[in-house]
Amino acid sequence: MTSSPVFHHLPDSAGGPVQQDLSWLDVELVVTEKLDGGELTFTRDAVHGPDGAPTEPWDRPATALWTMIAHHIPDGWRVCGESMWARRGITYTDLPGVFMVFGVWDETDTLLGWDDTVDWADRLELPVVPVLYRGVGLSTARAAWSRQRSAETSEGYVVRTAGRIAAADLPHKLLCWVRPKFATVAPGEAVNEFA
Numbered sequence: 115m116t117s118s119p120v121f122h123h124l125p126d127s128a129g130g131p132v133q134q135d136l137s138w139l140d141v142e143l144v145v146t147e148k149l150d151g152g153e154l155t156f157t158r159d160a161v162h163g164p165d166g167a168p169t170e171p172w173d174r175p176a177t178a179l180w181t182m183i184a185h186h187i188p189d190g191w192r193v194c195g196e197s198m199w200a201r202r203g204i205t206y207t208d209l210p211g212v213f214m215v216f217g218v219w220d221e222t223d224t225l226l227g228w229d230d231t232v233d234w235a236d237r238l239e240l241p242v243v244p245v246l247y248r249g250v251g252l253s254t255a256r257a258a259w260s261r262q263r264s265a266e267t268s269e270g271y272v273v274r275t276a277g278r279i280a281a282a283d284l285p286h287k288l289l290c291w292v293r294p295k296f297a298t299v300a301p302g303e304a305v306n307e308f309a
Contacts, residue, residue: 121284127270127291136252138286141275144228145247145255147263148270148290149214150204151196152301156180156213158187172200172301175212183238190221193238200301204269207307210241216272225279225288246271256291265293 122133153164154176161180163169169177176197187193195215198206215235218226226234228248235242247258252273259271270292279287 121272121288121290124273124289124291127289128294129270129290129292133285133289135286138275139252139273140250142250142277143248143252143255143273144245144276145258145271145273146216146242147244147246147259147268148272148292149196149198149206149216149243150202150269151198151214152200152202154195154197154213156184156187156193156195157191158184158189169197170301173197175199179211179213179240183240186238188221192219193217193234193240194219195240196243198306201304201306202301204267205304205306209306209308211308213240215240215242219281223281225274225281225284227277228274229276230278243272248276259291269293 120131122131123129124136125132125134152170152173154169154173155162161169161177161184163173176199193215194217195213197212198209198214199212215231218231218234220226232242246262247255249255255271255273259268263271270290272288272290274288
């Protein structure tokens, strides 16, 4: 696999496909903000959109960043994140970078645990998506998003186990929730603001 896989959604999410089995959610969870950007994958040799699609013109700032760090990405690894230059449905005013990491996959097609993901993002000098909650319990995880974000300021959240996740286990170890009335918005000429 060369890109980020399709993520399953919580049953009450506006997106899909839906994962009904939530029995695994009694482990340590990390909840991150689901940013309204364009998904990109960085490897040592290439940068591309979902399913290997070529990058878009609004991804040029993230692609330029990739040219500076690609030689630090191990062979067979991929760094997945959001290209945040272009404004879509949510306006951001204080982003730490044009590319925000949400996952790092190793050569065994395993998503690194969250702590290792943060460590690799730091090594590559890339920011990670905001963490909203870390602990046990889906209800507390959901409440963390509601306390800190709203449907006007956030696309949603991602809940994942804190540990490593094999690709085959992804539908049972990582789920998304997107806000009601979520719609994919093609970027226009407006750009987000950065710190």
